[in-house]
Amino acid sequence: MAIGVTNAPERIRSSGSIINDPQVRGIFYQALTVIILSVLIYWIVDNTVENLRRANIASGYGFLNSRAGFDVGQSLIAFSSDSSYGRALLVGFVNTLLVAVTGIITATVIGFIIGIGRLSHNWIIAKLSLAYVEVFRNIPPLLVIFFWYSGVLSILPQAREALALPFDVYLSNRGVAFPRPIAGEGAGYTLLALLIAIAASFIVARYARQRQMATGQRFPLLWTVLGLVIGLPLVTFLATGAPLSFDVPVAGKFNLTGGSVVGPEFISLFLALSFYTAAFIAEIVRAGIRGVSKGQTEAAHALGIRPALTTRLVIVPQAMRIIIPPLTSQYLNLTKNSSLAVAVGYADLVAVGGTILNQTGQSIEVVSIWLIVYLSLSLATALFMNWYNARMALVER
Amino acid sequence: MSTHQATFVRASMIEAAPAPSRESGIVHWLRTNLFATPKDTALTIISLLVLAWIVPPAIQWLFIDAAWTGGGRGVCATLAQGGSQPDGWSGACWAFVSAKFDQFLFGRYPLEERWRPALVGVLFVLFLVPMLIPKVPYKGLNAVLLLAVLPIIATILLPGGWLGLTFVETPLWGGLMVTLVLSFVGIAVSLPLGILLALGRRSNMPVIKMLCTVFIEIVRGVPLITVLFMASVMLPLFLPQGVTFDKFLRALIGVSLFASAYMAEVVRGGLQAIPKGQYEGADSLGLSYWQKMGLIVLPQALKLVIPGIVNTFIGLFKDTSLVSIIGMFDLLGIVRLNFTDTNWASAVTPLTGLIFAGFVFWLFCFGMSRYSGFMERLLDKSQR
Numbered sequence: 179m180a181i182g183v184t185n186a187p188e189r190i191r192s193s194g195s196i197i198n199d200p201q202v203r204g205i206f207y208q209a210l211t212v213i214i215l216s217v218l219i220y221w222i223v224d225n226t227v228e229n230l231r232r233a234n235i236a237s238g239y240g241f242l243n244s245r246a247g248f249d250v251g252q253s254l255i256a257f258s259s260d261s262s263y264g265r266a267l268l269v270g271f272v273n274t275l276l277v278a279v280t281g282i283i284t285a286t287v288i289g290f291i292i293g294i295g296r297l298s299h300n301w302i303i304a305k306l307s308l309a310y311v312e313v314f315r316n317i318p319p320l321l322v323i324f325f326w327y328s329g330v331l332s333i334l335p336q337a338r339e340a341l342a343l344p345f346d347v348y349l350s351n352r353g354v355a356f357p358r359p360i361a362g363e364g365a366g367y368t369l370l371a372l373l374i375a376i377a378a379s380f381i382v383a384r385y386a387r388q389r390q391m392a393t394g395q396r397f398p399l400l401w402t403v404l405g406l407v408i409g410l411p412l413v414t415f416l417a418t419g420a421p422l423s424f425d426v427p428v429a430g431k432f433n434l435t436g437g438s439v440v441g442p443e444f445i446s447l448f449l450a451l452s453f454y455t456a457a458f459i460a461e462i463v464r465a466g467i468r469g470v471s472k473g474q475t476e477a478a479h480a481l482g483i484r485p486a487l488t489t490r491l492v493i494v495p496q497a498m499r500i501i502i503p504p505l506t507s508q509y510l511n512l513t514k515n516s517s518l519a520v521a522v523g524y525a526d527l528v529a530v531g532g533t534i535l536n537q538t539g540q541s542i543e544v545v546s547i548w549l550i551v552y553l554s555l556s557l558a559t560a561l562f563m564n565w566y567n568a569r570m571a572l573v574e575r
Numbered sequence: 576m577s578t579h580q581a582t583f584v585r586a587s588m589i590e591a592a593p594a595p596s597r598e599s600g601i602v603h604w605l606r607t608n609l610f611a612t613p614k615d616t617a618l619t620i621i622s623l624l625v626l627a628w629i630v631p632p633a634i635q636w637l638f639i640d641a642a643w644t645g646g647g648r649g650v651c652a653t654l655a656q657g658g659s660q661p662d663g664w665s666g667a668c669w670a671f672v673s674a675k676f677d678q679f680l681f682g683r684y685p686l687e688e689r690w691r692p693a694l695v696g697v698l699f700v701l702f703l704v705p706m707l708i709p710k711v712p713y714k715g716l717n718a719v720l721l722l723a724v725l726p727i728i729a730t731i732l733l734p735g736g737w738l739g740l741t742f743v744e745t746p747l748w749g750g751l752m753v754t755l756v757l758s759f760v761g762i763a764v765s766l767p768l769g770i771l772l773a774l775g776r777r778s779n780m781p782v783i784k785m786l787c788t789v790f791i792e793i794v795r796g797v798p799l800i801t802v803l804f805m806a807s808v809m810l811p812l813f814l815p816q817g818v819t820f821d822k823f824l825r826a827l828i829g830v831s832l833f834a835s836a837y838m839a840e841v842v843r844g845g846l847q848a849i850p851k852g853q854y855e856g857a858d859s860l861g862l863s864y865w866q867k868m869g870l871i872v873l874p875q876a877l878k879l880v881i882p883g884i885v886n887t888f889i890g891l892f893k894d895t896s897l898v899s900i901i902g903m904f905d906l907l908g909i910v911r912l913n914f915t916d917t918n919w920a921s922a923v924t925p926l927t928g929l930i931f932a933g934f935v936f937w938l939f940c941f942g943m944s945r946y947s948g949f950m951e952r953l954l955d956k957s958q959r
Contacts, residue, residue, distance in 0.1 A: 208782040215786070222813045229812050300615050301608035302622045316940035317933050318893040320900075321907055325933065328914065329926035517798035521900050528800055541808040548801045549793070556796035 250525035270530030278513040284452035289459025314457035326446035327522045346426045355427040358438040362421030371414035375406040443524035455512045466501035499570045640666030651921040668927040682749015691732040745823035749904035757895040764831040769838025794836035803829045826898045834891040841883035845876030885947035
């Protein structure tokens with residue numbers, strides 16, 4: 179008690195006036211920010227409520243159940259103009275995922291090829307890869323989409339004069355028509371066989387790793403897995419009497435009938451996103467491989483490991499540690515860039531949402547759905563990245 | 576006894592013989608770079624074949640078969656399509672680009688007023704070029720001219736409406752001018768705002784830190800197009816009745832906020848890379864927070880992340896093309912608008928226009944990335 183009394187005035191004297199106390203200042207600034215923000219938010223909410231009342235828009239998500247009244251060009255799940263707005267948004271989301279997943283696969287393949295090509299000792303390959311990266315990195319993705327859409331696909335011949343490619347594939351300004359596989363009776367067994375093969379592969383891989391840890395012997399894993407995943411379904415497929423037929427597109431008088439058609443909107447978006455993102459992935463791959471120090475290769479050679487094995491067991495695992503985090507963010511970028519679909523009329527989440535927004539005026543609700551969907555995708559990616567980083571991080575002693 | 580008698584002693588050194596032909600010159604280069612192994616040889620031959628398959632037709636299409644002059648779609652259409660070219664012809668329609676060139680630069684800005692954006696453009700180049708050359712003196716004055724005087728001149732000249740200048744509303748703006756104004760403002764706003772956000776995210780004050788983090792993560796988590804939609808449909812809802820924002824201004828706000836969030840993450844990377852001793856050293860010298868950041872930390876941090884900053888600038892420049900989706904006519908938008916011009920509609924017009932627009936975008940972005948590489952090397956040298 180006595181100490182407190184004697185100390186208190188001294189502390190104040192030593193730190194000068196209360197205005198200069200950093201802690202007090204911090205609390206003051208934060209309180210000020212909160213107050214200003216609250217006033218701003220109150221003002222915005224007040225204005226919004228007033229504006230909505232004047233425009234006669236009922237807020238809330240009830241509109242999701244009412245009839246959409248518009249059609250979407252391409253959809254993986256059943257949709258007609260009688261379906262609800264909610265279903266339309268679901269169609270948009272599925273379409274976003276479709277173009278994102280296919281785009282990610284192609285972009286990764288092209289990106290890895292170009293990225294490795296940039297490190298090639300072959301002068302032409304290195305320069306061609308460099309040219310690819312420099313061209314696609316420095317052009318807006320939207321322009322690449324239009325390049326495919328109005329520059330290339332729209333000047334293809336009409337549907338009745340479609341270019342015939344091998345395997346009954348037709349190319350026209352309405353997109354690509356290809357034979358649609360129709361599963362016959364017993365096709366389910368093939369699918370089942372495939373699932374079993376995949377499950378078996380995991381078990382074999384586990385066993386192989388354990389055996390190598392215990393005995394040091396390597397197991398021909400790649401061939402076993404390939405044999406399982408391709409062989410088992412194939413045998414089942416043939417054993418059940420090849421229950422598969424094709425609905426082949428036929429050139430009619432005005433249009434192609436039958437088969438499956440992928441529209442030019444999807445193709446141009448898919449190609450543009452793949453080519454554009456591949457340029458960035460190539461740079462990431464190059465940086466990752468260059469990031470593995472030369473000593474690692476030399477040490478592996480000194481141990482007598484063959485070059486192919488060195489690449490697979492020494493360089494790639496270490497390069498992947500550098501590559502994966504930026505790669506995931508590129509995947510996320512591709513997913514976000516798929517919203518450019520609205521420019522060519524591919525019915526993705528943003529395009530469908532934009533149509534609904536124009537029809538109903540429920541802008542806050544639609545924008546909130548966009549935010550939630552894209553933020554969840556980002557969050558999921560971030561979680562995956564953290565998990566992967568924790569798994570792959572360098573274990574230092 | 577015979578004495579050893581030398582009959583010949585070389586008095587001078589022999590000239591070094593040239594390296595064997597396979598170890599030097601073009602043959603050596605070819606052997607090591609193109610035909611080192613059988614696999615290399617195969618790759619080289621395949622690439623050469625692909626090049627031979629692509630490049631000559633491309634040159635043929637772009638230059639040799641191209642229609643360079645003409646006053647309408649006739650020069651770019653075949654006889655069957657109602658033009659003057661022979662059937663089966665296909666080539667670039669540069670006549671379209673040259674006829675529409677002024678529009679591609681200024682959009683639908685009134686003809687008699689186009690000296691205004693042109694003057695701003697000339698001033699921009701005049702102020703920017705000496706800024707970019709490290710040897711030119713008076714950088715401080717130059718920065719003031721570029722970042723303070725030029726924006727003021729531009730805000731007076733471009734919209735007009737005072738000093739006897741006719742008012743030109745922003746829906747009439749277009750072309751490269753819009754692209755450049757959007758990028759310039761975006762860059763000028765996003766760098767300081769991004770630095771502030773990055774500092775806020777690393778602040779000790781929990782409220783500030785949380786606000787900055789939430790803002791950065793939300794903006795980075797969504798596509799730019801939704802931000803632009805938000806700026807164009809939600810901003811009017813948030814404001815009181817009667818208060819309206821110009822559409823162009825709304826796009827500017829959207830693009831700038833979007834770029835700031837990305838910039839903040841780049842700057843944060845730089846801030847994290849500065850050793851703790853620098854912060855503590857500044858503290859022990861008794862510097863205030865802003866002195867510490869402005870004099871000690873930020874100069875080092877920003878130098879570290881120049882490539883990231885320029886990449887964000889390049890991304891911003893490319894992203895300005897998205898405003899064409901919300902109904903504004905930037906370079907890409909105005910090029911696409913002209914595809915619908917019946918006087919020029921032909922099969923090759925879209926491709927030509929897009930190649931032109933792509934080339935312009937490419938020039939700017941490539942220039943920026945090259946300049947950043949140059950700056951990086953320059954600063955790197957001064958560090959040693």
